[in-house]
Amino acid sequence: MPRFSPGDSLPGFVDAARVQVIVISALMMRELHTRYGRENLGFVWLVVEPMMFCLGVMGIWTLLHGRVERGIPILAFVITGYLPLTLWRHVTFRAIHCFRANSPLLYHRQVKMIDLLIARVILEIYGMMIAYLVIAFVFCVLGLYELPKDWGLFYAGWLYFIVFTTAIGLIIGSLTEMYDWSEKFIGPLMYFLLPVCGAFYMSDWLPARYERIALYMPTVDAYELLRSGQFGPSVRTHYDLEYLTFACLVLLAVGIMLCRRVHRFLIVE
């Protein structure tokens, strides 16, 4: 049997990172089993759930707005709007009391609180990416969806969304652990942010004054980036890359700091 001390006997950053990768992947396997079980579709739900959501909204929007509005194909607009939104919403709601729910696992000291959250985020990202691939493939074949014009910008938009989402997850996971009442605000807050977040509009549609204000919301910048990759130069987009990077990194730093703080006060069962 291999001798292995997860604590001190593994010096150096590389080994620590390796332990973390092992722990996170084990947590992901475990999460798949606890959430989806082995019955019926199992972990395929991870993909089907966001897909149902996206397909439904695509149908409704196409009925209401037709195939093209303001020179933008509605289908692609909805896909680029809804999938990131679903990622953000899922991670937010999964993060609530995430640490408490998993506290038996913290009996193993190599399992850190941040790993619990990262495992969940990565699973959601997988689900969302596969959902996108399936939807994009099917509607591409049907001739209703055109692939992104600039993959670099498209990926960059996703990447910022992922960093933003992770940061929000860390913050919410920690805050709900520290203050029970904070959980009550998340539902309303997410609802109010829905029309603001940028999923349903382009900043170019707004009067110039509001456009500048809208770009203070990091998700708006990320959406614009993503959509400039999707639609190419035919659609006018506005985003402030420096501000977006700055905002995401600040939120991430706050999230990590809160997470460490919670660890100091955590009582394991």
Next chain:
Amino acid sequence: MIRAEGLVKVYPGHGVPHLVLDNVNVQVPRGRKLALLGRNGAGKSTLIRMLSKIEMPTSGTVVHEMSVSWPLGFGGTFQGSLTGIDNMKFISRIYRADYKKLSRFVDDFAELGKFLYQPVKTYSTGMRARLAFGLSIAIEFDCYLIDEVFLVGDQRFHARCQEHLFDRRSDRSLIIASHDAAFVEATCDCALVLSGGKAHYFDDVRQALAAYHFM
């Protein structure tokens, strides 16, 4: 060696902070078997959680110079909604143990049979203890942290622990919290008596037990 220096732990409580450990120092060299004695609420479990590094002390440091098990006790360790098998797989992954060897040993040690395919939340306390001990012995730690859980085991479990942990692995360190005087006297070679947040070290277990009963 496990070295803990100046351990202080304060639990916030609701407006009434509770000082559980007040400047506790512990050193456990390899092979040493340390008993933790103290009344209910004296801080034995808290000390074990600090020594295992799953909870952080308010101040003070804990250093591991050997591999240390997770606390074998009543709580934690397993995800209740998952089966014994899934929990075994998870633990073998995070401790990088070979799953086949591990499961063969645990199957033989814990004798849970088809219960391994049931969610752990349906297990009795004794069955959980058997699974946890089986796993931790299979992973081969240098030091085992054991929190009172012996009391829940049946005779067969005690005999198996005697054979696999105390006889065959007598070179390992143990830190055991227990109220069972006979067991402590037979197993341990030194003791720490906890009272009012302070720890008193005894080289002689009998003296420690006498002091503990005198309290």
